[in-house]
Structure formats: C-alpha cells, structure tokens
Amino acid sequence: MLLTIDVGNTNITLGVYDEGILGPHWRLATAHERMPDEYGLQIVGLMAHAQLTPADLTGICMASVVPPLTRIVSEACKTYLGLEPLIVDAGVKTGVRIRYEDPRAVGADRIVDAAAVQRLYGGPACVVDFGTGTTFDAISAEGDYLGGAIAPGINIGAEALFQRTAKLPRVDVQKPPSVIGRNTVHAVQSGLFFGYVAMVEGMVARFRNELGPSMKVIATGGLAEIVARETPVIQIIAPWLTLDGLKIIWEMNQVPV
16 A cells, blocks of 8 residues: 655645555645654554554655655654655656756646646646645646646635735635625625636636647646536546645656566
8 A cells, every 4th residue: 555645835635545546535734833753643543543554555655845844744654654755856757847947946746746647637738726825737738847827825815815904804715605795704705716716717718828729627626626616617626636646656666576
C-alpha cells in the first residue's frame, strides 16, 4: 500500500492506495505549530480508524508547498511509519516538462496535478484548483506544464471583507438563495460565490482562446464540486487529483527489481 500526502497552506490531504485504487482518504487542517510527534500520532490514528497499520505500507509519496512542514511531516513518517517519503522536488521523475520561466518557482502540487492530468485525461487541459488560492494551470496537448494564473481563494476573499470593513459580517461561503441578496449576509455570499463562478467561467474562456477549443477543464480542491454545480464549463471533477498524481509519480520513480 502507498500513502500519499499533499501538504498545502490550508489543508493536508492524505490517501492510501491499494493496488492502484484510492482507499481511505482524509482532509486535515494545516497546523503550522504541530510537532512531528503530533503529526505522526494523528496519521497513525487515522490509519487505525481505517483498520490499517504502518506495517501495511510499502511506500510514502509527498508533495508540499509549506517548506517548514515538509521536514516536520517527513520526520513524522520516518519515526511513526518507519518509511522515508519520496518528496516531489527537483530530481524526481514526474514525466512533465515544465515550460515556466523558472521551473523551481512552480509549486510541487501544480506539477503533481499536471502529471495526473497527463496520464488520466490528456491535454490540452486547464486545471482549476480551489485551494488557499484559486489556481488555473495550463497543460499542453503534449502534456507539458505551460504556466497559469493565481487568484486569491474564495475563503481569503471572505476573510478580507470581514477584516477590512467596519460593518460587513464574517459569513460562511455558500450559495445564497438568489444572486440579488436581500440582506447583508446573502449579498456578501452572492458576491463571493457567484463572483468566483463568473471568474472561473471568464478565465476558462481565456485559457481556451490560447489552448484551443478541445481544451478539457478539470476542477479539484475542496470547493470543486460546489462550484462545478453552478457552471457548465467544468467538465471533470477530480477532488483527489493531487493524490492520484502522487501515486503516478511514485510508480515512475520505482527501480525495477
């Protein structure tokens, strides 16, 4: 069994693959102050709840965009799971040619997503990732990572409105009863929710102008399903795309016996 770990700024997602099939998977809040022992015990506890033990694992593959946590989670894996994770970084085979001006500046999760799209769906494609930031990544017909766009995530927008205004309340990000809000909460929810839907539609149209009419649109991240229900431009919902990409990269980097 393979344990995959994606360390993001807001969430850490984990999933166990058994013979290539995603089994138990979890989404946790990223806690920067936790120590390796805390993360190790939490992972072991999650596995135990799924009736798994560290002895069931044969490997760990990890991507991280939070450098301080990369070492902490890696140490937790070595101490509590008895395995050193393969960390997606320079020198690791991904099968993805990076056409960014500075390849080292691309987040590991974006390259992992590109590897998954290349293998599972093919290009050209636009990956919309609803995370801490809302990112749009362009994958060419040949499977190359071309670049993309980065916007603030919808939850960042909600928090900024609350903190930088005197009278607007903090609201849960969800679809309001109508586009025209009849009270302040619904008005804020409408601006956030439908505003992000409109942004996705506009950005996808602009990406399609550059990548061509055959471009696929793949949504991932925590809000993928919610936003996809409101727009026809999202064709594929893959909430665990990054974990799939980690599995693919792990397989690529195994030396045949």
